[in-house]
Amino acid sequence: MDFIEGLPRVHGKSVILTVVDRFSKYTHFIALGHPYTATSVVRAFFNEIVRLHRLPASIVSDCNPVFTSAPWRDLFKMSGIKLRMSTAFHPQTDGQSEVTNRTIAMYLRCITGDRPRAWVDWLPWAEYCYYTAYHTALRATPFQVVYGREPPPLGTYRDGSARRRWTTCCAIVISSLARFAIGFFRRRRTPSASMTARTALWSSRWMIGSGFACYIVRRPPWCAVPMPSSGHATRGHFRSVSGSERWPTASSYRRAFASTSSMWGSSSPFMGLHQWSHRHYLPWSMVACCLYRPGSCILNCAGHAMKPLNEVIQSAEKAPPSRDFYGALEAAYKRNGMPALIAELKKASPSRGVLRENFNPVEIAQTYEKNGAACLSILTDEKYFQGSFENLEKVRTSGVKCPLLCKEFVIDKWQIYNARSKGADAVLLIAAVLPDLGIKCFLQICKDLGMTALIEVHDEREMERVLNINGVKLIGINNRSLETFVVDTSNTKMLLEKHGDSIREKGILVVGESGLFSPDDVAYVQKAGISAVLVGESLVKQEDPGRAIAGLFGKELLH
Ligand SMILES: O=P(O)(O)OC[C@@H](O)[C@@H](O)c1c[nH]c2ccccc12
Numbered sequence: 001m002d003f004i005e006g007l008p009r010v011h012g013k014s015v016i017l018t019v020v021d022r023f024s025k026y027t028h029f030i031a032l033g034h035p036y037t038a039t040s041v042v043r044a045f046f047n048e049i050v051r052l053h054r055l056p057a058s059i060v061s062d063c064n065p066v067f068t069s070a071p072w073r074d075l076f077k078m079s080g081i082k083l084r085m086s087t088a089f090h091p092q093t094d095g096q097s098e099v100t101n102r103t104i105a106m107y108l109r110c111i112t113g114d115r116p117r118a119w120v121d122w123l124p125w126a127e128y129c130y131y132t133a134y135h136t137a138l139r140a141t142p143f144q145v146v147y148g149r150e151p152p153p154l155g156t157y158r159d160g161s162a163r164r165r166w167t168t169c170c171a172i173v174i175s176s177l178a179r180f181a182i183g184f185f186r187r188r189r190t191p192s193a194s195m196t197a198r199t200a201l202w203s204s205r206w207m208i209g210s211g212f213a214c215y216i217v218r219r220p221p222w223c224a225v226p227m228p229s230s231g232h233a234t235r236g237h238f239r240s241v242s243g244s245e246r247w248p249t250a251s252s253y254r255r256a257f258a259s260t261s262s263m264w265g266s267s268s269p270f271m272g273l274h275q276w277s278h279r280h281y282l283p284w285s286m287v288a289c290c291l292y293r294p295g296s297c298i299l300n301c302a303g304h305a306m307k308p309l310n311e312v313i314q315s316a317e318k319a320p321p322s323r324d325f326y327g328a329l330e331a332a333y334k335r336n337g338m339p340a341l342i343a344e345l346k347k348a349s350p351s352r353g354v355l356r357e358n359f360n361p362v363e364i365a366q367t368y369e370k371n372g373a374a375c376l377s378i379l380t381d382e383k384y385f386q387g388s389f390e391n392l393e394k395v396r397t398s399g400v401k402c403p404l405l406c407k408e409f410v411i412d413k414w415q416i417y418n419a420r421s422k423g424a425d426a427v428l429l430i431a432a433v434l435p436d437l438g439i440k441c442f443l444q445i446c447k448d449l450g451m452t453a454l455i456e457v458h459d460e461r462e463m464e465r466v467l468n469i470n471g472v473k474l475i476g477i478n479n480r481s482l483e484t485f486v487v488d489t490s491n492t493k494m495l496l497e498k499h500g501d502s503i504r505e506k507g508i509l510v511v512g513e514s515g516l517f518s519p520d521d522v523a524y525v526q527k528a529g530i531s532a533v534l535v536g537e538s539l540v541k542q543e544d545p546g547r548a549i550a551g552l553f554g555k556e557l558l559h
């Protein structure tokens with residue numbers, strides 16, 4: 001048992017009494033007023049713990065004077081409960097509570113974000129998520145250990161109910177997600193044929209890790225960031241990161257993480273992500289609720305709440321077989337002696353606004369294909385690029401034969417299965433927003449689904465991280481800075497000068513992305529060593545985007 005103090009006072013409450021069962025890790029979080037007394041704690045203990053679980057054999061706590069006071073001493077004497085107190089400067093004795101405290105404080109910071117006073121309302125949900133989350137040491141959820149079965153499903157999110165009050169929605173979304181998470185872990189123990197044991201392992205860890213990615217990608221104003229832990233990470237500090245209203249920039253991620261570095265044990269989110277201990281991640285359900293807040297930039301992911309993971313996996317398995325994206329690029333490069341073209345269907349962009357008013361995805365796709373594009377990239381992100389999965393499906397069913405890249409911010413494997421079920425042959429994975437573990441897991445999923453993963457890097461650090469991952473076949477170097485949107489093609493040259501050798505050694509194909517407008521630009525990146533280019537703006541903006549291809553390359557491309 002332990003206390004988390006110093007939370008914002010709401011309805012007279014500013015302390016959490018945390019009670020963890022050492023065997024099952026089942027937890028209870030009880031909000032208390034400050035100052036709490038021995039009597040108030042005894043009362044809470046009987047009301048909330050003894051009522052449900054009977055008297056414990058022993059209690060481990062730190063040297064809080066509450067437990068040495070008369071009411072507790074009497075209680076211990078009469079009931080035969082042993083008190084095992086940790087000594088000063090040896091918090092490990094009560095390590096279980098310390099870990100729980102840290103975790104719960106983090107959940108609360110993340111969920112309440114810029115409304116720290118809402119912690120009281122969220123406490124029961126945090127508790128629910130805690131005891132229904134898979135525990136690596138237990139190989140089960142605490143709930144399962146105590147009750148011998150999974151918790152019953154809660155209400156399900158229903159399509160069309162989104163206009164309800166946000167809090168209600170959120171509760172529904174969390175509960176259904178928690179259920180998916182549980183379903184997922186159940187699945188993990190009996191992986192289906194399509195999911196190799198290795199994928200299952202990666203994904204289960206990714207499940208936890210992805211929390212982190214969501215956390216990064218969230219729009220800055222919602223990004224609650226734990227303060228560096230000075231001594232105790234359990235104090236109720238809340239802080240939100242301010243940043244561009246329109247778009248989460250890399251600098252805002254960095255700022256966010258610079259301040260948490262001591263807590264995460266890494267100096268930057270772009271370094272050593274894989275080393276983070278799992279308890280520093282949020283459980284999926286928690287993160288999801290942050291993600292679904294209005295204003296979250298990954299709205300596509302909200303589909304999660306409407307279509308459970310196992311259903312998306314089933315539809316992905318039923319989808320027509322995928323085409324060879326990588327092979328198409330390789331063949332086109334050989335055929336033309338020019339970089340293969342991935343032509344992009346992009347209606348708008350956050351930096352340039354609307355690029356093309358009359359945007360007919362099928363027409364554009366057909367003229368791209370007719371004029372020699374090897375593959376197509378279709379933006380499905382709605383908010384910033386005005387893309388959609390409808391566009392992807394339309395192009396896929398229109399008779400266009402080029403392999404298709406689904407372009408969105410993938411942070412959750414659900415999105416990959418979803419992309420496959422809609423007919424995508426490749427997905428984009430952005431190294432800046434994914435930890436290494438995430439990339440590995442997603443690569444494996446792509447492999448299982450027969451898809452190609454295009455892994456996008458921006459700088460040297462990301463390039464090094466990606467080159468250390470096995471199985472990477474396609475790397476995209478984005479010349480556009482995530483931070484300033486400024487395009488600089490010399491980025492490609494610089495990265496290839498430094499890493500060209502190991503890229504060639506591994507047989508990796510490199511795609512030059514963004515800001516290519518003229519035959520000179522193409523020649524420049526080709527000379528740097530790329531074998532394909534990804535071009536959007538300079539084609540989409542032209543009257544006939546297909547005919548613009550010859551203008552971009554300085555010659556007609558062969559089929
Ligand atoms: O329109 P451009 O400058 O030719 O860029 C295309 C493509 O590189 C760009 O759309 C892009 C590269 N990586 C991304 C990630 C998400 C969204 C978009 C992108």
Ligand SMILES: [Mg+2]
Pocket residue numbers: 002003062064
């Ligand atoms: Mg304590």
